[in-house]
Amino acid sequence: MEYMLINHTDPNGPGPAPGTPEFEEFMGRWMAYNQKLIEGGHWVAGASLAPPDTATTVERANMEAVGTVDGPYAETKEVFSGFYLIKADNLDIALALAKDMPVDTGFIEVRPVAFRPDA
Amino acid sequence: MxxxxxxxxxxxxxxxxxxxxxxxxxxxxxxxxxxxxxxxxxxxxxxxxxxxxxxxxxxxxxxxxxxxxxxxxxxxxxxxxxxxxxxxxAILSDAPLVGGANDLIDDGDISLEGSGTSQLRLMLLCCHPALDPKSRVALTLRLVGGLTTPEIASAFLLNEPTLAQRIVRAKRKIRDAGIPMSMPTSIEERLAILLQVLYLIFNEGYLSSTGESGLTRPDLHSEAIRLTELLSQLTDGTPEVDGLLALQLFTMARSQTREDIHGDLILLTDQDRTAWDRAMILRANNVLNGALADMSPGPYQVQALIASHHANAASDDATDWPMIADLYLQLEQMTGSDIVRLNRAVAVAKADGAHAGLSVAESITTLDQHHRYHAVRAELLRLAHRWDESLEAIDRALERQPPPAEERFLNRQRQQVQTERAD
Incomplete structure (x- = not known):
């Protein structure tokens, strides 16, 4: 199966500033995590998203685009900040990988992929 | 039938x-x-x-x-x-058709040998943390307990479509999210949820026994015991599983004396101890002793130990209340629960007097909305001869809409306090 790991984190939450040694260490953890997914045969795709103030939301209703507004879909403290698309035999494996992700503080939603046209 | x-x-x-x-x-x-x-x-x-x-x-x-x-x-x-x-x-949302063609060849293997580990994994699947808590209960009774959907609905006094929907949704999530029926890496975490589910089913037995509609409801006490026994076999007598089993057996042994013929509550003090099921108490003692011998304590074993002190005492007066108060303290430290502290207050009052019990009860700040908190305070205040405050606590308990049997009990309490005050 394929699962999407969807990160919801607070952009103003704790985290080291770029250029500091702590930041190097922080990035190192993410690189190691990516490597683990690749070597484990789990990697399909992944991305870290630009902050929510760069987001634009398009609304559709009744099969038509009805509006375009500045900002992310849901205004909450946590925002959709990145995702992984992974292969895993079952939910337990996907959950174990999600629990290992080096997110400092936040939520990781795990959702099965129903259909992917390029797969 | x-x-x-x-x-x-x-x-x-x-x-x-x-x-x-x-x-x-x-x-x-x-x-x-x-x-x-x-x-x-x-x-x-x-x-x-x-x-x-x-x-x-x-x-x-x-x-x-x-x-x-x-x-x-x-x-x-x-x-x-x-x-x-x-x-x-390609069918998008169809159930994934698992396995290759071999699966469809009837090899005639109909042996039930080795079903134990499959059954344990099925039980643990029903209690997967990715399922919502209400579904876990329904699914366990349905898939492991073999109860029908109407039976479960009537046991929980729920309407059948609601319950059926809950089961369908849970089964769909298992299928679509790919929840596996495999041994979890942390069996402790999963076992804790499963025990909670079995405990809940057992407690729900009280609800089903007081139904008025004359329907024959499955006895959830017996179902919970049956499933806990099964789990005990499948996990080779894990101490907390046996702790829960002993607790259920002790409780069951006294269940006939808990209410009078009008459905009114009879307090432990006033229960007819000769009517307790001795054989079941002996069995519970054996199960509990086996669990305790493993020296791996946990909250269910402590609760069972408390129940065993009650079940084995010749009378209310002969009960080892200081020991029970101490066990409640241990339980409180394990669970951090204020309900447990409330029970400790009662035991402390029995051991060291109403004032000592009251000071424990009054250290609780989170239970103001619970009728039982005020009912317990009312009783302790009565024992301390603080009649007016006791009556006031009874009023507060009644305001919080207790179940009918407790409401009748509180009204009798009020009369008693008034009589005692007049003397």
């Missing part, structure tokens, strides 16, 4: 989950396995009255359900082939 109906119910309760677990392992789908078992049970009800009850009903169920599962998978496959031939898109 006719003989056949009894036999089918027994089959559903005792053997269906073994068969279901084995088929789910074999065909990789809870849905397919559950439907097959249900269809086989329906077939039993339909054909046994004429053909007679087979000598080995469990074997019959395995053979019949297995054949129904294979029929269903063959039909699904044929339908998929047909649609693919018709040029339809």
């Amino acid at each position: 006719t003989k056949v109906e009894q036999a089918v119910t027994r089959l559903a309760r005792n053997d269906a989950s073994r068969v279901l677990a084995l088929l789910a392992d074999r065909f990789g789908s809870i849905d397919v396995a559950d439907d097959a078992v249900q269809e086989a049970l329906i077939a039993a009800s339909a054909t046994w009255p004429e053909r007679g009850i087979p000598l080995n009903p469990a074997g019959w169920l395995m053979t019949t359900a297995r054949r129904k599962a294979i029929d269903r998978l063959r039909a699904d496959r044929a339908e998929r082939d047909r649609q693919e031939k018709a040029g339809a898109l």
Whole structure:
């Protein structure tokens, strides 16, 4: 199966500033995590998203685009900040990988992929 | 109930989950396995009255359900082939058809040997943290307990569509999210949820025993005990599992004396101890001693130990209240629960007097909305001869809408306090 790991984190939450040694260490953890997914045969795709103030939301209703507004879909403290698309035999494996992700503080939603046209 | 109906119910309760677990392992789908078992049970009800009850009903169920599962998978496959031939898109939301062609070859293996580990994994699946808590209870009773949806609905006083919906949704999530029926890496975490579910089913037994509608409801006390016994066997007597089992048996042994013929509560102090089920208490003692010998304490063992002090005491006065107060303190430290502290207040009052009990009760700040908190305070205040405050606490308890039996009890308490004050 394929699962999407969807990160919801607070952009103003704790985290080291770029250029500091702590930041190097922080990035190192993410690189190691990516490597683990690749070597484990789990990697399909992944991305870290630009902050929510760069987001634009398009609304559709009744099969038509009805509006375009500045900002992310849901205004909450946590925002959709990145995702992984992974292969895993079952939910337990996907959950174990999600629990290992080096997110400092936040939520990781795990959702099965129903259909992917390029797969 | 006719003989056949009894036999089918027994089959559903005792053997269906073994068969279901084995088929789910074999065909990789809870849905397919559950439907097959249900269809086989329906077939039993339909054909046994004429053909007679087979000598080995469990074997019959395995053979019949297995054949129904294979029929269903063959039909699904044929339908998929047909649609693919018709040029339809690949079926997007169809149940993943698990396994290769080998799965559909009937190798005639109908052995029920080794169903134990499958059954344990099925139990743990029903308590997966990715399922919502209410569904865990319903699913456990349905897939492991072999209760029908209407039976579960009536036991929980819920309407049938609501309950059916809950089960369907849970089964769909298992299928679509790919929740596996495999041994979890942390069995402790999962076992804790499972014990919570069994504890909840047992406690719900009180609700089902006080129903008024005259329906025959499954006895959830017995169902919970049966499932806990099964879990104890499957986990080779894990101490906390046996702790819960002992707790259930101690509670069950006293259940006949808990209410009078009007359904009014009888306090432990006033219960007829000669009517307690001695044989069951002895059994509970044995189970608990076995658990304690492992020296791996936990909250269910402590609760069972408290229950054992009550069950084995000759009278209320002969009860070792200081020990019980101490056990409640241990339990409080394990669970951090203020309900436990409230129970400790009662035990402390018995051991060291009403004032000592009151000071424990008054250190609780989170239970103001609970009628039981005020009911306990009322009783302790009465024992401390603080009549007016006791009456006030009774009023507060009544304002918080206690269940009818407790409401009647509180009204009797009020009269008693008034009489005592007048003396």
